[in-house]
Amino acid sequence: MAALAVLRSSAPARLLSGSFSVHRGGLASWQHYQSRRPFSNNKILVELNESTGVAVMKMKSPPVNSLSLDFLTEFSISLEKLEIDRGCRGLILTSAFPKIFSAGLDITEMCGKSAEHYAAFWKAVQEMWLKLYGSNMVTIAAVNGSSPAGGCLMAMCCDYRIMADNPKFAIGLNETQLGIVAPFWFKDTMINIVGNRVTEQSLQLGQMYSAPEAHKIGLVDLLVPEDKVQSTAAAVMTQWLSIPDHARQLTKSMMRKPTIDRLVKQQEADINNFVSFITRDSIQKSLQVYLDRLKQKK
């Protein structure tokens, strides 16, 4: 958060629009701007099309876009910059890698680290969710690959989900399969999309759904061929942007505010709960076994 506060004061809209103006009418890349930030590893690529007001955010953190502390920090900063840019009305979130949208939270961030590290990591996860779920922009997830747990959460934060129609790609909240528990705000986000019954079963079983199954239960809104995911996202975005911003934003806020407020009211307690859960020996052991299995599966 300190980094965000610094950015807010040192990178006002004037600087952002100044760096965009050299690309006026076309795609403005933030690579130039980002490369001037000492803490940026450029795990997130952002291109804002000034004429449409639509930004495409591509996650590019090899090998599987796992959500590390660095990744989450860069993600939240990138999102914050788009949020305050009046020229940006819509965001398409996707992956730079074919076959993987995001592998979810980086398990190595939850293993063998200090309590302070776990607290900082969890705060970054919360911030990502608060910013993306609470965004004023139209947000569309172009899910071009598998998306377990935290990756599914990111997609669920968006207003609309388009997924590549490939039964090999899977999405869902699989936490229980790792011996861990999806927090209440992951659960609430899913309930708001597919309802209580499907969420209860999904969470207990840690169920991953193939793309067609996910479409059937309403977890994703639309299935399209892999090579049409981006273009369809752009077309759907145009439809959503035809609605006046103020009316759509107030409606979105009316629908999501109670869910957001629930976490905001107990953010510190939620961090403490995560730290005390994740530091248990039994949980550390489960995560380590899962990670070892992942590494041995080849």
Ligand SMILES: CC/C=C\CCC/C=C/C(=O)SCCNC(=O)CCNC(=O)[C@H](O)C(C)(C)COP(=O)(O)OP(=O)(O)OC[C@H]1O[C@@H](n2cnc3c(N)ncnc32)[C@H](O)[C@@H]1OP(=O)(O)O
């Ligand atoms: C009180 C609340 C308490 C706790 C709440 C915690 C909530 C947690 C949320 C989460 O998001 S937990 C993470 C859940 N994610 C997963 O289970 C995904 C596991 N990964 C996979 O299923 C697959 O890797 C894949 C994403 C489908 C990609 O498969 P592919 O065959 O393409 O790649 P491969 O498996 O070989 O992986 C490459 C490489 O990446 C490492 N990896 C994968 N996922 C993660 C991850 N989430 N975190 C860290 N590292 C990950 C994997 O081990 C391989 O590493 P290697 O090259 O060194 O062997």
